Amino acid sequence: MKTIETLEMIDISKSFHGVRANDGINLKISSGEILGLLGENGAGKTTLMNILYGIYQPDGGEIRINGRPVSIDSPRASIDHGIGMVHQHFMLIQNHSVIENIALGYSHSPALFPGKKIRQRIVSFSEKFNFNIDPDKKIWQLSAGEQQRVEIIKALVNGAGLLILDEPTSVLTPQETRDFFEILEKMKNDGQMIILISHKLDEIKKLCDRVTVLRKGRVEGHSDTDSLDNRSLARMMIGRDVVFSFSREKMPRLQKVLDVEDVKVDGDKGYQVVNGISFQIYRNEIFGIAGVSGNGQRELVEAITGLRLVRQGRIRINDIDITNESPRKIHNNGVSHVPEERIRFGIAPNLFLYENAILKQHHQKKFSRRAFLAYGRIRAHAQQLIKDFQVATPSINVQTKNLSGGNIQKLILGREISDKPDLLVASHPTYGLDVGATEYLRNQLLKRRSDGGAVLLVSEDLDEIFELCDRIAVIFQGRFMGILESDDPRIADIGLMMAGTKKIKTGDGADASL
Numbered sequence: 140m141k142t143i144e145t146l147e148m149i150d151i152s153k154s155f156h157g158v159r160a161n162d163g164i165n166l167k168i169s170s171g172e173i174l175g176l177l178g179e180n181g182a183g184k185t186t187l188m189n190i191l192y193g194i195y196q197p198d199g200g201e202i203r204i205n206g207r208p209v210s211i212d213s214p215r216a217s218i219d220h221g222i223g224m225v226h227q228h229f230m231l232i233q234n235h236s237v238i239e240n241i242a243l244g245y246s247h248s249p250a251l252f253p254g255k256k257i258r259q260r261i262v263s264f265s266e267k268f269n270f271n272i273d274p275d276k277k278i279w280q281l282s283a284g285e286q287q288r289v290e291i292i293k294a295l296v297n298g299a300g301l302l303i304l305d306e307p308t309s310v311l312t313p314q315e316t317r318d319f320f321e322i323l324e325k326m327k328n329d330g331q332m333i334i335l336i337s338h339k340l341d342e343i344k345k346l347c348d349r350v351t352v353l354r355k356g357r358v359e360g361h362s363d364t365d366s367l368d369n370r371s372l373a374r375m376m377i378g379r380d381v382v383f384s385f386s387r388e389k390m391p392r393l394q395k396v397l398d399v400e401d402v403k404v405d406g407d408k409g410y411q412v413v414n415g416i417s418f419q420i421y422r423n424e425i426f427g428i429a430g431v432s433g434n435g436q437r438e439l440v441e442a443i444t445g446l447r448l449v450r451q452g453r454i455r456i457n458d459i460d461i462t463n464e465s466p467r468k469i470h471n472n473g474v475s476h477v478p479e480e481r482i483r484f485g486i487a488p489n490l491f492l493y494e495n496a497i498l499k500q501h502h503q504k505k506f507s508r509r510a511f512l513a514y515g516r517i518r519a520h521a522q523q524l525i526k527d528f529q530v531a532t533p534s535i536n537v538q539t540k541n542l543s544g545g546n547i548q549k550l551i552l553g554r555e556i557s558d559k560p561d562l563l564v565a566s567h568p569t570y571g572l573d574v575g576a577t578e579y580l581r582n583q584l585l586k587r588r589s590d591g592g593a594v595l596l597v598s599e600d601l602d603e604i605f606e607l608c609d610r611i612a613v614i615f616q617g618r619f620m621g622i623l624e625s626d627d628p629r630i631a632d633i634g635l636m637m638a639g640t641k642k643i644k645t646g647d648g649a650d651a652s653l
């Protein structure tokens with residue numbers, strides 16, 4: 140392992156076409172420390188870490204390792220200096236084994252395929268930090284948590300003394316998160332340095348020794364986590380107080396909007412992953428689906444929004460059968476969708492922001508005149524959207540791929556909600572959002588409900604589900620383990636239901652699957 144004792148970033152600046160993403164940033168981390176890097180969406184966290192990892196070159200400033208200035212002009216140089224980065228989206232080749240993936244990035248190899256040496260190192264790290272990974276398994280056979288551990292091992296095998304982790308728990312189940320925290324503690328006690336980017340304040344407080352908070356490209360402050368509570372952390376990040384809990388008045392359910400009847404759907408690998416699910420959602424209702432990811436919720440949502448074939452059963456919106464209709468027809472019948480994979484399904488990355496602001500809506504009368512797009516109105520709509528949803532961008536004339544992850548997310552949400560759909564289907568809508576944007580989004584979902592909309596919310600964040608939903612279904616292996624009213628005392632068993640060890644008979648649509 141490389142011996143990095145201290146790493147400093149001094150007065151780092153970086154601009155993109157006049158946008159100062161980093162403006163004189165200072166940061167320091169020492170061996171055996173976990174530093175939290177916090178900041179609102181677009182604050183400059185990813186840019187700063189991309190500079191440290193050699194993906195971008197800074198316009199000014201210096202990086203010092205053990206007090207000496209170093210030049211990091213590529214990821215290879217960064218790895219050679221003992222820095223490793225685990226991105227939000229894993230960079231692993233699915234059809235290759237763990238050992239093959241690690242060999243591909245191995246930086247010290249004299250041999251063509253240094254399999255034996257790598258196997259030894261995987262085993263030794265696994266024993267030391269309890270990674271529990273089979274080196275011969277293919278990546279596609281591994282859970283998200285296991286794939287993340289492979290990424291970490293890959294960095295450690297290359298000698299990383301400093302690990303950068305970008306929102307590492309967003310893809311993990313609660314159990315995997317607990318295991319992951321233990322691994323990080325062990326690594327820290329072994330002298331490893333870790334920089335953790337996260338929007339989850341509890342996580343930051345639990346794991347990090349110190350935090351550096353960025354705002355609008357500058358350092359807002361450095362602090363020990365002991366001396367901060369969630370409220371003061373949030374205030375540092377977004378410059379105002381954040382509401383952490385919402386009051387949700389009870390509302391009578393009105394007409395039925397969505398009717399899902401005994402639906403069966405196949406997954407990507409060709410076998411059935413939604414095994415006969417029935418439920419209804421009404422106007423003035425937020426209906427939550429809780430469950431560990433990979434239990435069929437993604438496929439169910441894709442079936443409702445027209446992205447996946449329904450093999451059996453019917454789906455109706457306002458009593459109109461939309462089973463296996465095109466996404467466009469389903470959208471025209473009043474369904475909007477905030478997809479789980481936003482960059483892939485939510486935007487066209489190379490189009491301008493104002494074009495993405497009306498994606499799927501361009502044929503509507505307000506945006507087109509005969510065969511032509513009404514660009515004046517489209518631009519005005521985009522301006523309003525970025526104002527209402529606080530999308531941080533220099534203008535509406537930028538390619539959407541250049542927005543920060545959280546701001547892309549806000550743009551999609553704004554577009555879908557402003558369409559005032561009868562049914563809004565939102566998959567993990569607050570993932571990647573800062574605390575201020577999360578608060579705003581949750582308020583918007585509640586507003587959609589009180590304006591007479593129906594909302595289907597799929598989330599792994601139980602706090603979010605409890606906070607927002609009128610009824611909660613728990614999905615396990617493609618079946619509902621029960622549908623509960625939010626004030627049902629049996630809600631305490633939700634963990635058991637998520638793990639598949641308890642079913643609850645509720646006299647609702649869920650019975651069809653019990």
Ligand SMILES: Nc1ncnc2c1ncn2[C@@H]1O[C@H](COP(=O)(O)OP(=O)(O)OP(=O)(O)O)[C@@H](O)[C@H]1O
Binds near residue numbers: 158543
């Ligand atoms: N390649 C790029 N081209 C143009 N602008 C960019 C580029 N990368 C980042 N930016 C801009 O720099 C600013 C900082 O973005 P960055 O991705 O670093 O923020 P972040 O703190 O990581 O945000 P998030 O929490 O949303 O991921 C944003 O205004 C973003 O639009």
